[in-house]
Amino acid sequence: MNRRKFIKKSLMTVAALGTFSALLIKPKRVYAAWPKASFDITDLSKSINSVYGHNNLSKTTKVKLKVPDIAENGAVVPINVKTSLKNVESIMLFVENNPQPLSSGYMLSAKSKPVIGTRIKMGQTSTVIAAVKSNGKVYSASKEVKITIGGCGG
Amino acid sequence: MVAEANRENIMSTIKIKAKESKGSVTVRTLIKHPMETGQRKNKKTGEKIPSHFIQEVTCKANGEEVINVYWGPAVSKNPYLTFVYEGSKGDTIELSWLDNQGNRDSNKVTAK
Numbered sequence: 647m648n649r650r651k652f653i654k655k656s657l658m659t660v661a662a663l664g665t666f667s668a669l670l671i672k673p674k675r676v677y678a679a680w681p682k683a684s685f686d687i688t689d690l691s692k693s694i695n696s697v698y699g700h701n702n703l704s705k706t707t708k709v710k711l712k713v714p715d716i717a718e719n720g721a722v723v724p725i726n727v728k729t730s731l732k733n734v735e736s737i738m739l740f741v742e743n744n745p746q747p748l749s750s751g752y753m754l755s756a757k758s759k760p761v762i763g764t765r766i767k768m769g770q771t772s773t774v775i776a777a778v779k780s781n782g783k784v785y786s787a788s789k790e791v792k793i794t795i796g797g798c799g800g
Numbered sequence: 801m802v803a804e805a806n807r808e809n810i811m812s813t814i815k816i817k818a819k820e821s822k823g824s825v826t827v828r829t830l831i832k833h834p835m836e837t838g839q840r841k842n843k844k845t846g847e848k849i850p851s852h853f854i855q856e857v858t859c860k861a862n863g864e865e866v867i868n869v870y871w872g873p874a875v876s877k878n879p880y881l882t883f884v885y886e887g888s889k890g891d892t893i894e895l896s897w898l899d900n901q902g903n904r905d906s907n908k909v910t911a912k
Contacts, residue, residue: 723876745839750869753868
């Protein structure tokens with residue numbers, strides 16, 4: 647092996663090793679695209695439409711939405727949703743009067759139970775809607791929350 | 801690698817508590833994050849504070865994904881999340897988040 651060949655070979659090995667380690671360092675999971683379009687919409691019905699492709703939310707008592715009647719601080723409004731519906735694929739939370747109604751979405755797996763809780767910001771008094779997708783249909787429950795101090799202006 | 805692992809243990813932005821009862825594991829988590837909406841202004845300079853919020857939270861139990869959460873800027877500062885899945889004591893629960901500025905963090909806990 648002459649010198650030139652040796653250098654070429656060693657360079658190739660380094661390159662191969664580089665690719666291999668790049669694969670190892672790569673994030674464990676490629677994140678699915680965050681639905682930016684849906685989060686950017688400022689109109690409630692358009693927002694619901696962009697998530698489900700339609701606006702047919704059937705109201706049901708099987709979706710339990712637990713929110714305070716009056717929230718003193720709009721920056722922290724606790725929300726709890728649970729449902730007795732089966733095969734729940736996702737739970738989405740909408741706040742009608744927020745600048746962007748879609749606040750958050752929860753994609754469930756076969757193992758997860760349809761119970762979620764979080765805290766959201768609300769700019770003003772508004773109806774909060776919890777939409778649950780089960781067996782391809784969308785069910786909802788809504789409730790008004792009165793806000794004493796808005797949580798979006800700061 | 802070692803430094804990163806240490807950093808995760810000591811300075812993780814994620815606090816997780818997972819408790820099993822009757823075949824269901826309730827996971828409660830608090831994440832330290834400013835969750836800036838991008839609408840607030842700096843009161844002194846009048847400049848807009850750029851948006852900075854968590855977009856995605858994923859939780860795996862024993863390597864299997866149990867929930868995938870999309871958050872918008874309307875989720876409160878230092879967000880709280882709770883959910884329930886069918887599992888058992890000793891499950892390894894790994895929670896990770898990714899924000900709109902590309903930052904990420906993850907933490908692990910064992911279900912009690």
